[in-house]
Amino acid sequence: MPEKRDYYEVLGVAQDADAVEIKKSYKKIALKNHPDRNPDDESAVERFKEAAEAFEVLSNPDKRARYDRFGHAGLQGGGGHQPGFTDVGDIFSMFGDIFDGFGLGGSRQAGRQRPRRGNHLQTGLSIDLPDAASGCSRTIEISRHESCATCSGSGARPGSEAESCDYCGGHGRVVQSQGIFSVQTTCPACRGEGQIIRDKCDDCRGGGQVPRPVTLDVKIPAGIDSGMRLCLRGEGEPGGLSGPRGDLYVDIEVREHQLFRREGPHLVCQVPITFTQAALGAEIDIPVLEGRHSLEVPSGTQPGHVFQIRGGGMPDPRGGRAGNLMVEVQVEVPSKLGDEQEELLRQLAEIEQANVSPHRKSFLDTLMDWFSSEDDN
Ligand SMILES: [Zn+2]
Ligand SMILES: [Zn+2]
Secondary structure, rough: OOOOHHHHHHHHHOOOOOOOHHHHHHHHHHHHHHOOOOOOOHHHHHHHHHHHHHHHHHHOHHHHHOOOOOHHHEEEOOOOOOOOOHHHHHHHHHHHHHHHOOOOOOOOOOOOOOOOOOOOEEEEEEOOOHHHHHOEEEEEEEEEEEOOOOOOOOOOOOOOOOOOOOOOOOHHHEEEEEEEEEEEEEEEOOOOOOOOOOOOOOOOOOOEEEEEEEEEEEEEEOOOOOEEEEEEEEOOOOOOOOOOOOOOOEEEEEOOOOEEEEEEEEEEEEEEEEHHHHOEEEEEEEEEEEEEEEEEOOOOOOOOEEEEEOOOOOOOOOOOOOOOOOEEEEEEEOOOOOOHHHHHHHOOOOOOOOOOOOHHHHHHHHHHHHHHHHHOO
């Protein structure tokens, strides 16, 4: 047998290194020489085993004390157990958690069935803009799987039972050896369930679950926008082997509004003013989410001018600053004039005439509805 190297030297730590340092150093060496990363490299496997042996001794205060006093000889007496690993699998079963999160062979063990999270579900929900602005709650109905009442979720016809899978011995996984590696795969016979149902429940066809309608309350935060997605944790499909339920995703659609157009957190609305109001200045009523608001239009206001009302837009669903309301004025050109008006206008410089678009009339009607509905409240 070749001369054993000093354990501190193997791990590259000082004699007085503490437990944290030792573990850290071992982890580094073990990851570097991990068999999954060094296929067909015998010397890496040797270093991997050597480091595990050194770590086994130095991470155990009792063994470390004996090693400090007597060296390698101090570990041979007593039970006659010689430290060291002949099988990489033993290292995994002993220190496997070291490799968790690195995608390497480690703590996974044959025959271990892990609880599975249930599938996520998705649904959609449409709301009106004022509800999106204030926040609201809605009741939705979805269909999701619940445990089958007939067989209590076992999948087996009442009076019968699921049988342990012969192929994998109930483990759900089968192990194949390839050299020093053990490769585990899901059992093809039972698809990892570990058991086989021969006499299936009629209601769920052996699945143990049946679709059922469920009603849920959804709280919608103020300021939500189309395309945003709410997550209802644990409201998805049930998990397997007592695993947690999946989540339910609710995709939100905010319906278009007749008066307000949304631009991110901001709202844009168009308000008609008369030619004289624009020219001379006026105080006008404008629609806001809560009803109406009065706006000072200064004299000489140009068509298309946008007035910004800070905070008059949508709230931020994440609690930030609210958006603005942008009021774009549309200057109306009078279509009918009294004799006196006409006479006065004829005395002004020539003004370009524009046809009143039919769109504007229906818009005005909508605006009047908005104001009158506010008066009703
Ligand atoms: Zn059933
Ligand atoms: Zn099986």
